[in-house]
Amino acid sequence: MSRKIIFFVVLTLAMSSNSITLGADKEVSQNLIMKEMIALDKAFKTTIDAVVLNRLDKIGPAFEEVHKVREEVEKTVKGGKKITLPKNQERFKMFIGLDNRFHKEVEILMESARKNHMVRVMKQTNRLLGLCVRCHTMFRK
Numbered sequence: 001m002s003r004k005i006i007f008f009v010v011l012t013l014a015m016s017s018n019s020i021t022l023g024a025d026k027e028v029s030q031n032l033i034m035k036e037m038i039a040l041d042k043a044f045k046t047t048i049d050a051v052v053l054n055r056l057d058k059i060g061p062a063f064e065e066v067h068k069v070r071e072e073v074e075k076t077v078k079g080g081k082k083i084t085l086p087k088n089q090e091r092f093k094m095f096i097g098l099d100n101r102f103h104k105e106v107e108i109l110m111e112s113a114r115k116n117h118m119v120r121v122m123k124q125t126n127r128l129l130g131l132c133v134r135c136h137t138m139f140r141k
């Protein structure tokens, strides 16, 4: 499929999506996703610096906040509360799948950083970047 067609399909899906939730609920859960993303963004940028400056010891602590927010997300989902995505709510299951996969890859990053294994850390950093982009392609359009 050409890029243009993929873009069109994603765009069409995005435009047809419609999430109906009560205002207050929506606010709380949307904030949770954004909270996760802000923490993730910060941790990922620190990771890139850590790789560039050969300071892999900086990576573990950088993800502490991410883990905290992640626990909150899990609690919310397990408690049967709905997490509202800004867009593409109908693909919520796919979102959770991608999110879980993402966090498994983060664990591998943590492990490699702990062992000070630069080659693996670089590989994981690349892989994670690919997953940021992949999820955003689906859920930010």
Ligand code: HEC
Binding pocket: 033, 037, 038, 040, 041, 044, 085, 086, 087, 095, 098, 099, 102, 128, 129, 131, 132, 133, 135, 136, 139, 140, 141
């Ligand atoms: C499992 C899906 C998923 C993954 C993986 C993911 N994101 Fe996100 N991200 C989202 C969603 C959903 C939003 C909010 C969508 C929107 O803005 O409409 C978002 C929003 C953001 C925002 C806020 C954008 C804005 O407009 O304010 C940043 C920054 C961000 N993500 C960074 C990252 C980084 C960095 C990574 C990878 C290290 C990442 N995200 C991985 C789903 C994901």
